[in-house]
Amino acid sequence: MLFSELPLANSLQRAIxxxxxxxxxxxxxxxxxxxxxxxxxxxxxxxxxxxxxxxALPILQLLLNSGKFxxxxxxxxxxxxxxxxxxxxxxxxxxxxxxxTAISTACIFGGxxxxxxxxxxxxxxxxxxxxxxxxLDLINQKAVSLKALEFFVLDEADRMLDMGFIHDIRKxxxxxxxxxxxxxxxxxxxxxITKLAATILRPNPVRVEVAPQSTPIERIHQExxxxxxxxxxxxxxxxxLAHPEMKKVLVFSxxxxxxDKITRVLEKAGxxxxxxxxxxxxxRRQEALGNFKCEQIRVLVATDIAxxxxxxxxVSHVFNYDLPDVPETFVHRIGRTARAGKDGIAISFCxxxxxxxxxxIEKLTRISIPEGDKSIFEKLPPPQKETPxxxxxxxxxxxxxxxxxxxxxxxxxxxxxxxNHQGGQKPENHNQGxxxxxxxxxxxxxxxxxxxxxxxxxxxxxxxxxxxxKNRPGSxxxxxxxxxxxxxxxxxxx
Numbered sequence: 001m002l003f004s005e006l007p008l009a010n011s012l013q014r015a016i017x018x019x020x021x022x023x024x025x026x027x028x029x030x031x032x033x034x035x036x037x038x039x040x041x042x043x044x045x046x047x048x049x050x051x052x053x054x055x056a057l058p059i060l061q062l063l064l065n066s067g068k069f070x071x072x073x074x075x076x077x078x079x080x081x082x083x084x085x086x087x088x089x090x091x092x093x094x095x096x097x098x099x100x101t102a103i104s105t106a107c108i109f110g111g112x113x114x115x116x117x118x119x120x121x122x123x124x125x126x127x128x129x130x131x132x133x134x135x136l137d138l139i140n141q142k143a144v145s146l147k148a149l150e151f152f153v154l155d156e157a158d159r160m161l162d163m164g165f166i167h168d169i170r171k172x173x174x175x176x177x178x179x180x181x182x183x184x185x186x187x188x189x190x191x192x193i194t195k196l197a198a199t200i201l202r203p204n205p206v207r208v209e210v211a212p213q214s215t216p217i218e219r220i221h222q223e224x225x226x227x228x229x230x231x232x233x234x235x236x237x238x239x240x241l242a243h244p245e246m247k248k249v250l251v252f253s254x255x256x257x258x259x260d261k262i263t264r265v266l267e268k269a270g271x272x273x274x275x276x277x278x279x280x281x282x283x284r285r286q287e288a289l290g291n292f293k294c295e296q297i298r299v300l301v302a303t304d305i306a307x308x309x310x311x312x313x314x315v316s317h318v319f320n321y322d323l324p325d326v327p328e329t330f331v332h333r334i335g336r337t338a339r340a341g342k343d344g345i346a347i348s349f350c351x352x353x354x355x356x357x358x359x360x361i362e363k364l365t366r367i368s369i370p371e372g373d374k375s376i377f378e379k380l381p382p383p384q385k386e387t388p389x390x391x392x393x394x395x396x397x398x399x400x401x402x403x404x405x406x407x408x409x410x411x412x413x414x415x416x417x418x419x420n421h422q423g424g425q426k427p428e429n430h431n432q433g434x435x436x437x438x439x440x441x442x443x444x445x446x447x448x449x450x451x452x453x454x455x456x457x458x459x460x461x462x463x464x465x466x467x468x469x470k471n472r473p474g475s476x477x478x479x480x481x482x483x484x485x486x487x488x489x490x491x492x493x494x
Contacts, residue, residue, distance in 0.1 A: 001029055007036060008061050011100040016057075019096050025050035026210040032058050035183065040205035042197055043185040049210060051155065052093045055079075055183045059151050060098055062181075063126055066150070070104065073121055073144050075128035077151035080172065082159045084109040084131060084282060085289065089311045090155070091129040103127065110134040111282040118143045132160075132168035139175065146175045154200060157186040158193050162326065166196070173200055187335075188328045219338040222346045223372035224358075229351045232321060233265040234380050239347070240271055240299065242376065246317045248292070251301045252333050253277075254322035259301045262321060266299055273299035304329055313339065320348035323357040327364040347372065 002023055003016045024032070027045040035041055035058035045051055059077050070076055079094075081087045091107035098105065106125040108117045110133050117134070121144045128144070138144050152173075154160070160169060182205070184197045197205075227235055240246055253259040256277040266273045274288035274297050292300040293312050304324060315337045324330050337344025348369060350358050362368055 006032055006057075008057060009064050009101075011064075012057060012060060012097060014100050015097050018099070021053070025054075027051060027208060028054045028057075030208045030210065031055065031206075034206040034208075035059070035181075036061060038062070038181055040182045040201045041184065042201060042205045042207045043183070044189050044207075044209040045185070045187065051185050052090055053097070055153050055155075055185065056090075056094055056097050059127070059153070059183075060094070060101070060103060062151070063103055064101060070124035070126050071148055072124045073142075074124045074148040075106075075121075075126070075144065075146070076148060077127045077153070078135075078146065078149055078172075078176075079127070079129045079153040079155060080135070080160075080169070081129065081131060082156050082163050082165060084111060085285065086156065086311075087129050087131055088286075091127075094127050094129065098127075105129065108134050108138060109282075110137075114138065114141075114143075132165045132172060136168060136171055146172075147177060149176055149180055151181050151183070152176055152200070153183040153185070155185045157184060157196065158188045158190065158328065159332070161192055161196070162329075169196070170199075187332060219343045220334055220346050221343070222334070222348070222367070222369045224348050224350060224369040225372050225376075226350050226352075227377075228383050229353075230384055231380050232349050232351070233262060235349065235376065236262070236319060236321065237265060237269045237271070238376055238379050240266070241269065242379075247298060248295060248312070248315050249299045249317045249319065250312075250315050250336050251299055251319040251321050252324075253301060253303055254324065256303055258322065259303055262301045266301075271299055272297040273301060275301045277303040304333070311339075312336070314342070315339070316344065318344065318346045320346070323348060323350060323354045323361065325357060327357075327360045330361045331365065 003021050004013065006024070008016070026049070027043060028050050031041055031043055031054040035055065041055075043051060043054065045054075063076060068076070079087075079090055081090060087107050087109050091105055094103075094105045103126045104124075105127040106117070106120045107129045108114075108121075109131040114134070114137070118138065118141070121128075121138070135144075139146070154169070160166070182201050184201055184205070186193050186197075225235060236251065240249065251262060253262055256279050259275040259277050263273050263275045274291060276285050276288045280288070288297070288300060289312075291297045301321075318334050318337045320330065320333060324333065334344075334346035337346060348358075358369075
Protein backbone atom coordinates (compact mmCIF):
# COMPACT_ATOMS: atom_id res chain seq x y z
CA MET A 1 0.00 0.00 0.00
CA LEU A 2 1.06 3.58 -0.76
CA PHE A 3 0.01 6.82 0.93
CA SER A 4 -1.53 7.88 -2.35
CA GLU A 5 -4.02 5.00 -1.99
CA LEU A 6 -5.31 6.22 1.39
CA PRO A 7 -8.55 8.26 1.39
CA LEU A 8 -6.90 11.53 2.41
CA ALA A 9 -7.60 15.05 1.13
CA ASN A 10 -5.45 16.52 -1.61
CA SER A 11 -3.96 19.07 0.80
CA LEU A 12 -2.80 16.25 3.09
CA GLN A 13 -1.50 14.18 0.17
CA ARG A 14 0.49 17.21 -0.95
CA ALA A 15 2.00 17.60 2.53
CA ILE A 16 2.86 13.90 2.64
CA UNK A 17 4.77 14.20 -0.62
CA UNK A 18 6.51 17.33 0.70
CA UNK A 19 7.89 15.47 3.75
CA UNK A 20 8.98 12.55 1.56
CA UNK A 21 6.58 9.82 2.69
CA UNK A 22 5.72 7.17 0.12
CA UNK A 23 4.84 3.91 1.84
CA UNK A 24 3.14 3.81 5.27
CA UNK A 25 4.69 1.88 8.12
CA UNK A 26 2.80 -1.14 9.52
CA UNK A 27 1.16 0.81 12.33
CA UNK A 28 0.15 3.58 9.91
CA UNK A 29 -1.28 1.10 7.45
CA UNK A 30 -3.33 -0.64 10.16
CA UNK A 31 -4.41 2.44 12.13
CA UNK A 32 -5.37 5.10 9.57
CA UNK A 33 -8.33 3.26 7.94
CA UNK A 34 -9.91 2.40 11.32
CA UNK A 35 -9.46 5.92 12.66
CA UNK A 36 -11.04 7.42 9.54
CA UNK A 37 -14.13 5.35 10.37
CA UNK A 38 -14.35 7.07 13.77
CA UNK A 39 -13.38 4.07 15.89
CA UNK A 40 -11.42 4.19 19.14
CA UNK A 41 -7.95 2.70 18.87
CA UNK A 42 -5.46 1.04 21.18
CA UNK A 43 -2.06 1.12 19.48
CA UNK A 44 1.01 -0.78 20.66
CA UNK A 45 4.21 -0.16 18.75
CA UNK A 46 7.89 0.34 19.30
CA UNK A 47 9.23 3.85 19.42
CA UNK A 48 10.31 5.15 16.03
CA UNK A 49 7.71 3.21 14.04
CA UNK A 50 5.69 6.26 12.89
CA UNK A 51 3.00 6.50 15.55
CA UNK A 52 2.68 10.28 15.21
CA UNK A 53 1.64 10.16 11.57
CA UNK A 54 -0.61 7.20 12.38
CA UNK A 55 -2.90 9.40 14.46
CA ALA A 56 -2.13 12.88 13.10
CA LEU A 57 -3.17 12.26 9.48
CA PRO A 58 -6.63 10.75 10.23
CA ILE A 59 -7.36 13.45 12.83
CA LEU A 60 -6.55 16.18 10.31
CA GLN A 61 -8.72 14.47 7.70
CA LEU A 62 -11.69 14.22 10.07
CA LEU A 63 -11.27 17.85 11.12
CA LEU A 64 -11.42 18.86 7.46
CA ASN A 65 -14.50 16.68 6.84
CA SER A 66 -16.49 18.04 9.79
CA GLY A 67 -16.74 21.58 8.44
CA LYS A 68 -16.81 23.01 11.97
CA PHE A 69 -14.90 26.04 13.17
CA UNK A 70 -13.00 26.47 16.39
CA UNK A 71 -14.48 28.58 19.20
CA UNK A 72 -12.50 31.03 21.36
CA UNK A 73 -10.45 29.42 24.14
CA UNK A 74 -11.30 25.90 23.01
CA UNK A 75 -9.62 23.08 21.11
CA UNK A 76 -11.06 20.38 18.89
CA UNK A 77 -8.27 17.80 19.24
CA UNK A 78 -6.07 17.26 22.32
CA UNK A 79 -2.81 15.30 22.24
CA UNK A 80 -1.42 14.66 25.71
CA UNK A 81 2.31 13.86 26.05
CA UNK A 82 4.73 13.35 28.97
CA UNK A 83 7.65 15.66 28.09
CA UNK A 84 8.23 19.13 26.65
CA UNK A 85 10.55 17.95 23.89
CA UNK A 86 8.09 15.33 22.69
CA UNK A 87 5.22 17.86 22.74
CA UNK A 88 7.22 20.30 20.62
CA UNK A 89 8.13 17.62 18.09
CA UNK A 90 4.57 16.31 17.78
CA UNK A 91 3.31 19.84 17.14
CA UNK A 92 5.96 20.26 14.46
CA UNK A 93 4.66 17.09 12.77
CA UNK A 94 1.08 18.43 12.84
CA UNK A 95 2.28 21.68 11.31
CA UNK A 96 4.05 19.81 8.51
CA UNK A 97 1.01 17.66 7.72
CA UNK A 98 -1.39 20.65 7.90
CA UNK A 99 0.80 23.16 6.09
CA UNK A 100 -1.56 23.35 3.08
CA THR A 101 -4.73 23.64 5.18
CA ALA A 102 -6.26 26.28 7.48
CA ILE A 103 -6.02 24.03 10.56
CA SER A 104 -4.31 25.76 13.48
CA THR A 105 -2.11 24.18 16.13
CA ALA A 106 -0.70 25.19 19.50
CA CYS A 107 1.69 23.66 22.01
CA ILE A 108 1.63 24.27 25.77
CA PHE A 109 4.11 22.93 28.31
CA GLY A 110 5.67 23.92 31.63
CA GLY A 111 9.06 25.40 32.40
CA UNK A 112 8.43 28.62 30.45
CA UNK A 113 6.16 31.64 30.77
CA UNK A 114 2.50 30.98 29.97
CA UNK A 115 1.83 34.47 28.56
CA UNK A 116 2.40 33.59 24.91
CA UNK A 117 0.64 30.25 25.35
CA UNK A 118 -2.51 31.95 26.67
CA UNK A 119 -2.32 34.46 23.82
CA UNK A 120 -2.33 31.61 21.30
CA UNK A 121 -5.43 30.10 22.91
CA UNK A 122 -7.58 33.27 22.88
CA UNK A 123 -9.02 32.64 19.40
CA UNK A 124 -9.10 28.89 19.93
CA UNK A 125 -7.11 26.19 18.14
CA UNK A 126 -7.96 23.08 16.19
CA UNK A 127 -5.13 20.90 17.53
CA UNK A 128 -3.69 21.41 21.02
CA UNK A 129 -0.54 19.50 22.01
CA UNK A 130 0.07 19.66 25.77
CA UNK A 131 1.75 18.23 28.82
CA UNK A 132 -0.61 17.39 31.72
CA UNK A 133 0.62 19.88 34.34
CA UNK A 134 0.51 23.03 32.20
CA UNK A 135 -2.81 22.00 30.64
CA LEU A 136 -4.51 21.73 34.04
CA ASP A 137 -2.94 25.03 35.07
CA LEU A 138 -4.38 26.87 32.05
CA ILE A 139 -7.75 25.19 32.50
CA ASN A 140 -7.85 26.49 36.08
CA GLN A 141 -6.99 29.97 34.77
CA LYS A 142 -9.97 29.75 32.33
CA ALA A 143 -7.54 30.14 29.42
CA VAL A 144 -8.80 27.01 27.64
CA SER A 145 -11.82 24.75 27.82
CA LEU A 146 -12.27 21.14 26.71
CA LYS A 147 -16.05 21.30 26.25
CA ALA A 148 -15.82 21.31 22.42
CA LEU A 149 -13.26 18.48 22.20
CA GLU A 150 -13.80 15.91 19.43
CA PHE A 151 -10.54 13.88 19.53
CA PHE A 152 -8.43 12.84 22.52
CA VAL A 153 -5.00 11.23 22.07
CA LEU A 154 -2.95 9.86 24.95
CA ASP A 155 0.53 9.13 23.58
CA GLU A 156 3.38 7.37 25.42
CA ALA A 157 0.94 6.20 28.08
CA ASP A 158 3.41 3.91 29.82
CA ARG A 159 5.90 6.75 30.16
CA MET A 160 3.13 8.90 31.62
CA LEU A 161 2.65 6.39 34.43
CA ASP A 162 6.39 6.05 35.01
CA MET A 163 6.65 9.83 35.48
CA GLY A 164 3.75 9.95 37.96
CA PHE A 165 1.15 11.65 35.72
CA ILE A 166 -1.64 9.18 36.46
CA HIS A 167 -3.56 11.60 38.73
CA ASP A 168 -3.25 14.47 36.23
CA ILE A 169 -4.48 12.20 33.45
CA ARG A 170 -7.54 11.25 35.44
CA LYS A 171 -8.29 14.92 36.12
CA UNK A 172 -8.08 15.72 32.40
CA UNK A 173 -10.26 12.74 31.42
CA UNK A 174 -12.91 13.88 33.91
CA UNK A 175 -13.16 17.20 32.03
CA UNK A 176 -13.63 15.65 28.59
CA UNK A 177 -17.06 15.47 26.89
CA UNK A 178 -18.62 12.04 26.60
CA UNK A 179 -18.98 12.16 22.81
CA UNK A 180 -15.40 11.96 21.53
CA UNK A 181 -13.01 9.68 19.66
CA UNK A 182 -10.18 8.26 21.77
CA UNK A 183 -6.73 7.15 20.68
CA UNK A 184 -4.45 5.41 23.13
CA UNK A 185 -0.83 4.70 22.17
CA UNK A 186 1.87 3.01 24.19
CA UNK A 187 5.15 1.24 23.49
CA UNK A 188 4.51 -1.33 26.23
CA UNK A 189 1.30 -2.70 27.72
CA UNK A 190 1.66 -3.73 31.38
CA UNK A 191 -1.42 -4.33 33.54
CA UNK A 192 -1.60 -0.75 34.83
CA ILE A 193 -1.74 0.59 31.26
CA THR A 194 -4.47 -1.89 30.36
CA LYS A 195 -6.60 -0.69 33.29
CA LEU A 196 -6.04 2.95 32.35
CA ALA A 197 -7.00 2.28 28.74
CA ALA A 198 -10.26 0.68 29.87
CA THR A 199 -11.27 3.92 31.63
CA ILE A 200 -10.59 6.08 28.54
CA LEU A 201 -11.55 4.02 25.48
CA ARG A 202 -15.06 3.08 24.47
CA PRO A 203 -15.98 -0.64 24.52
CA ASN A 204 -14.41 -2.85 21.85
CA PRO A 205 -11.69 -0.52 20.53
CA VAL A 206 -9.58 -1.49 17.56
CA ARG A 207 -6.30 -3.00 18.79
CA VAL A 208 -3.23 -2.55 16.62
CA GLU A 209 0.02 -4.24 17.63
CA VAL A 210 2.77 -4.20 15.06
CA ALA A 211 5.65 -5.78 17.02
CA PRO A 212 6.15 -7.91 20.13
CA GLN A 213 6.12 -5.80 23.24
CA SER A 214 9.50 -4.41 24.31
CA THR A 215 11.42 -6.05 21.47
CA PRO A 216 14.24 -3.85 20.11
CA ILE A 217 14.23 -3.04 16.43
CA GLU A 218 16.10 -5.75 14.55
CA ARG A 219 18.18 -3.21 12.63
CA ILE A 220 19.98 -2.09 15.82
CA HIS A 221 23.38 -3.73 16.31
CA GLN A 222 24.15 -3.98 20.04
CA GLU A 223 27.43 -4.26 21.96
CA UNK A 224 28.23 -4.60 25.66
CA UNK A 225 31.28 -3.55 27.65
CA UNK A 226 31.69 -4.77 31.22
CA UNK A 227 33.69 -2.14 33.12
CA UNK A 228 33.92 -0.58 36.57
CA UNK A 229 32.17 2.72 37.18
CA UNK A 230 35.36 4.76 37.57
CA UNK A 231 36.58 3.99 34.03
CA UNK A 232 33.31 4.45 32.14
CA UNK A 233 34.20 8.01 31.20
CA UNK A 234 37.61 6.97 29.89
CA UNK A 235 36.04 4.15 27.85
CA UNK A 236 33.48 6.48 26.28
CA UNK A 237 36.18 8.97 25.40
CA UNK A 238 38.41 6.34 23.79
CA UNK A 239 35.56 4.86 21.74
CA UNK A 240 34.61 8.28 20.39
CA LEU A 241 38.23 9.15 19.54
CA ALA A 242 38.88 5.77 17.93
CA HIS A 243 35.74 5.84 15.75
CA PRO A 244 35.30 9.10 13.81
CA GLU A 245 32.30 7.57 12.05
CA MET A 246 30.35 8.19 15.27
CA LYS A 247 29.14 11.58 14.06
CA LYS A 248 25.78 11.85 15.83
CA VAL A 249 25.94 10.19 19.24
CA LEU A 250 23.34 10.11 22.01
CA VAL A 251 24.56 9.17 25.51
CA PHE A 252 22.10 8.27 28.29
CA SER A 253 22.96 8.83 31.94
CA UNK A 254 20.88 7.80 34.94
CA UNK A 255 21.28 11.09 36.84
CA UNK A 256 21.51 14.80 36.07
CA UNK A 257 24.81 15.09 37.94
CA UNK A 258 26.17 12.16 35.94
CA UNK A 259 25.18 13.81 32.66
CA ASP A 260 27.08 16.98 33.57
CA LYS A 261 30.10 14.91 34.63
CA ILE A 262 30.16 13.06 31.30
CA THR A 263 30.02 16.37 29.46
CA ARG A 264 33.04 17.70 31.35
CA VAL A 265 35.06 14.57 30.55
CA LEU A 266 34.29 14.82 26.82
CA GLU A 267 34.94 18.56 26.66
CA LYS A 268 38.42 18.03 28.12
CA ALA A 269 39.08 15.57 25.28
CA GLY A 270 38.05 18.17 22.69
CA UNK A 271 34.75 16.49 21.81
CA UNK A 272 31.89 18.92 21.18
CA UNK A 273 28.97 17.97 23.37
CA UNK A 274 26.07 19.27 25.46
CA UNK A 275 23.82 17.95 28.24
CA UNK A 276 20.04 17.98 28.39
CA UNK A 277 18.13 17.18 31.59
CA UNK A 278 15.50 18.51 33.98
CA UNK A 279 17.76 21.04 35.69
CA UNK A 280 18.42 22.84 32.42
CA UNK A 281 16.12 25.70 31.42
CA UNK A 282 13.80 25.12 28.50
CA UNK A 283 15.79 27.52 26.32
CA ARG A 284 19.05 25.71 27.09
CA ARG A 285 17.45 22.36 26.35
CA GLN A 286 16.07 23.57 23.03
CA GLU A 287 19.42 25.14 22.13
CA ALA A 288 21.30 21.88 22.85
CA LEU A 289 18.76 19.84 20.91
CA GLY A 290 18.89 22.25 17.98
CA ASN A 291 22.69 22.17 17.87
CA PHE A 292 22.58 18.38 17.93
CA LYS A 293 20.12 18.24 15.03
CA CYS A 294 22.29 20.63 13.01
CA GLU A 295 25.41 18.58 13.89
CA GLN A 296 27.09 21.57 15.52
CA ILE A 297 27.81 19.24 18.43
CA ARG A 298 28.78 15.60 18.08
CA VAL A 299 27.45 14.18 21.37
CA LEU A 300 24.24 14.89 23.27
CA VAL A 301 24.17 13.59 26.86
CA ALA A 302 20.67 13.10 28.23
CA THR A 303 18.77 11.60 31.13
CA ASP A 304 15.73 9.37 30.67
CA ILE A 305 13.44 12.41 30.54
CA ALA A 306 14.60 12.68 26.92
CA UNK A 307 14.45 8.96 26.08
CA UNK A 308 11.22 9.42 24.16
CA UNK A 309 11.40 13.17 23.65
CA UNK A 310 14.25 13.20 21.15
CA UNK A 311 13.19 12.67 17.56
CA UNK A 312 16.40 13.37 15.67
CA UNK A 313 17.17 11.93 12.26
CA UNK A 314 20.35 10.00 11.54
CA VAL A 315 21.43 9.25 15.13
CA SER A 316 24.25 6.81 14.41
CA HIS A 317 25.03 5.56 17.92
CA VAL A 318 23.28 5.36 21.29
CA PHE A 319 25.36 4.79 24.43
CA ASN A 320 23.83 3.45 27.63
CA TYR A 321 26.43 4.94 29.96
CA ASP A 322 24.33 3.70 32.90
CA LEU A 323 21.93 0.81 32.49
CA PRO A 324 18.37 1.84 33.41
CA ASP A 325 16.60 0.42 36.45
CA VAL A 326 13.45 -0.24 34.40
CA PRO A 327 14.09 -2.70 31.52
CA GLU A 328 11.44 -1.10 29.28
CA THR A 329 13.40 2.17 29.39
CA PHE A 330 16.28 0.41 27.63
CA VAL A 331 14.03 -0.20 24.62
CA HIS A 332 13.03 3.45 24.42
CA ARG A 333 16.65 4.58 24.69
CA ILE A 334 18.02 2.49 21.87
CA GLY A 335 14.96 3.33 19.79
CA ARG A 336 16.46 6.77 19.19
CA THR A 337 18.61 5.19 16.48
CA ALA A 338 17.68 3.00 13.47
CA ARG A 339 14.71 5.25 12.65
CA ALA A 340 12.95 5.61 9.32
CA GLY A 341 14.29 2.31 8.01
CA LYS A 342 17.96 3.05 8.73
CA ASP A 343 20.48 1.01 10.71
CA GLY A 344 21.91 1.97 14.08
CA ILE A 345 24.28 0.86 16.84
CA ALA A 346 23.59 0.72 20.59
CA ILE A 347 26.51 0.32 23.02
CA SER A 348 25.96 -0.40 26.70
CA PHE A 349 28.33 -0.14 29.68
CA CYS A 350 27.74 -2.54 32.56
CA UNK A 351 29.35 -2.09 35.97
CA UNK A 352 29.50 -5.00 38.44
CA UNK A 353 26.52 -3.67 40.41
CA UNK A 354 24.46 -3.41 37.19
CA UNK A 355 24.56 -7.11 36.31
CA UNK A 356 21.06 -7.59 37.71
CA UNK A 357 19.73 -4.80 35.49
CA UNK A 358 21.46 -6.40 32.50
CA UNK A 359 19.83 -9.77 33.16
CA UNK A 360 16.41 -8.10 33.40
CA ILE A 361 16.96 -6.30 30.07
CA GLU A 362 18.08 -9.46 28.29
CA LYS A 363 15.11 -11.37 29.70
CA LEU A 364 12.65 -8.72 28.51
CA THR A 365 14.15 -8.28 25.04
CA ARG A 366 14.96 -11.99 24.61
CA ILE A 367 18.39 -11.02 23.29
CA SER A 368 21.81 -11.82 24.74
CA ILE A 369 23.87 -8.71 24.08
CA PRO A 370 27.30 -9.65 22.64
CA GLU A 371 30.43 -8.13 24.16
CA GLY A 372 32.43 -5.55 22.21
CA ASP A 373 36.09 -5.49 21.23
CA LYS A 374 38.10 -5.94 24.44
CA SER A 375 41.29 -4.56 22.92
CA ILE A 376 40.02 -1.05 23.75
CA PHE A 377 40.72 -1.77 27.43
CA GLU A 378 44.47 -1.68 26.71
CA LYS A 379 44.19 2.08 26.15
CA LEU A 380 42.44 2.67 29.47
CA PRO A 381 44.09 3.30 32.85
CA PRO A 382 44.28 0.23 35.11
CA PRO A 383 41.30 -0.30 37.41
CA GLN A 384 41.64 1.18 40.88
CA LYS A 385 41.32 -1.02 43.90
CA GLU A 386 37.95 -0.52 45.54
CA THR A 387 37.73 0.10 49.26
CA PRO A 388 34.65 -0.60 51.38
CA UNK A 389 34.02 3.14 51.54
CA UNK A 390 34.24 3.61 47.76
CA UNK A 391 31.99 0.61 47.13
CA UNK A 392 29.40 2.08 49.45
CA UNK A 393 29.72 5.48 47.77
CA UNK A 394 29.46 4.09 44.25
CA UNK A 395 26.54 1.79 44.99
CA UNK A 396 23.41 3.24 43.43
CA UNK A 397 21.38 4.47 46.36
CA UNK A 398 22.58 1.67 48.61
CA UNK A 399 24.96 3.73 50.79
CA UNK A 400 24.34 4.39 54.46
CA UNK A 401 24.35 7.82 56.11
CA UNK A 402 27.54 8.82 57.82
CA UNK A 403 27.56 8.63 61.62
CA UNK A 404 30.12 9.85 64.03
CA UNK A 405 31.91 7.42 66.25
CA UNK A 406 30.12 8.25 69.50
CA UNK A 407 26.65 8.83 68.07
CA UNK A 408 25.52 5.25 68.28
CA UNK A 409 26.88 4.86 71.83
CA UNK A 410 25.19 8.04 73.03
CA UNK A 411 21.95 7.00 71.38
CA UNK A 412 22.08 3.67 73.21
CA UNK A 413 22.69 5.44 76.52
CA UNK A 414 19.71 7.70 75.93
CA UNK A 415 17.55 4.71 75.06
CA UNK A 416 18.60 2.93 78.28
CA UNK A 417 17.81 6.00 80.37
CA UNK A 418 14.42 6.40 78.72
CA UNK A 419 13.52 2.75 79.33
CA ASN A 420 14.56 2.99 82.98
CA HIS A 421 12.52 6.14 83.49
CA GLN A 422 9.45 4.56 81.90
CA GLY A 423 9.77 1.62 84.28
CA GLY A 424 9.40 3.89 87.32
CA GLN A 425 13.09 3.92 88.25
CA LYS A 426 14.81 7.19 88.95
CA PRO A 427 17.60 7.78 86.44
CA GLU A 428 21.02 7.60 87.97
CA ASN A 429 24.36 8.97 86.82
CA HIS A 430 22.92 11.03 83.95
CA ASN A 431 26.37 11.85 82.63
CA GLN A 432 27.45 8.26 82.13
CA GLY A 433 28.92 7.84 78.66
CA UNK A 434 29.88 11.54 78.39
CA UNK A 435 33.56 11.73 79.36
CA UNK A 436 33.62 15.53 79.31
CA UNK A 437 31.09 15.76 82.17
CA UNK A 438 31.96 15.28 85.84
CA UNK A 439 30.16 12.52 87.71
CA UNK A 440 28.06 13.84 90.59
CA UNK A 441 29.15 12.53 94.07
CA UNK A 442 26.56 10.32 95.71
CA UNK A 443 26.65 12.19 99.10
CA UNK A 444 26.26 15.70 97.69
CA UNK A 445 23.24 17.56 99.13
CA UNK A 446 22.80 20.07 96.30
CA UNK A 447 19.77 19.55 94.06
CA UNK A 448 20.18 17.93 90.65
CA UNK A 449 20.82 20.16 87.70
CA UNK A 450 18.37 20.59 84.86
CA UNK A 451 17.84 17.28 83.08
CA UNK A 452 19.54 15.26 85.87
CA UNK A 453 17.20 13.15 87.94
CA UNK A 454 13.94 14.81 89.06
CA UNK A 455 14.00 18.59 88.90
CA UNK A 456 13.24 20.31 92.25
CA UNK A 457 11.56 23.70 92.49
CA UNK A 458 13.02 26.35 94.82
CA UNK A 459 15.65 24.00 96.37
CA UNK A 460 16.86 24.89 99.90
CA UNK A 461 19.72 23.67 102.06
CA UNK A 462 19.42 22.39 105.62
CA UNK A 463 19.52 25.93 107.10
CA UNK A 464 16.62 27.16 104.93
CA UNK A 465 18.68 29.36 102.57
CA UNK A 466 18.33 29.06 98.81
CA UNK A 467 21.36 27.51 97.18
CA UNK A 468 22.92 28.39 93.87
CA UNK A 469 22.24 25.85 91.13
CA LYS A 470 24.88 23.38 90.05
CA ASN A 471 27.56 24.90 87.87
CA ARG A 472 28.35 23.69 84.44
CA PRO A 473 31.47 21.47 84.39
CA GLY A 474 34.59 23.65 84.35
CA SER A 475 32.86 26.90 85.35
CA UNK A 476 35.46 28.19 87.81
CA UNK A 477 34.09 31.75 87.96
CA UNK A 478 30.73 30.58 89.20
CA UNK A 479 32.41 28.33 91.75
CA UNK A 480 34.30 31.32 93.17
CA UNK A 481 31.07 33.33 93.28
CA UNK A 482 29.37 30.55 95.24
CA UNK A 483 32.24 30.30 97.73
CA UNK A 484 32.24 34.09 98.22
CA UNK A 485 28.48 34.10 98.88
CA UNK A 486 28.83 31.27 101.40
CA UNK A 487 31.64 33.10 103.22
CA UNK A 488 29.59 36.31 103.41
CA UNK A 489 26.62 34.47 104.84
CA UNK A 490 28.72 32.84 107.58
CA UNK A 491 30.32 36.21 108.44
CA UNK A 492 26.86 37.73 108.90
CA UNK A 493 25.84 34.98 111.29
CA UNK A 494 28.89 35.58 113.44
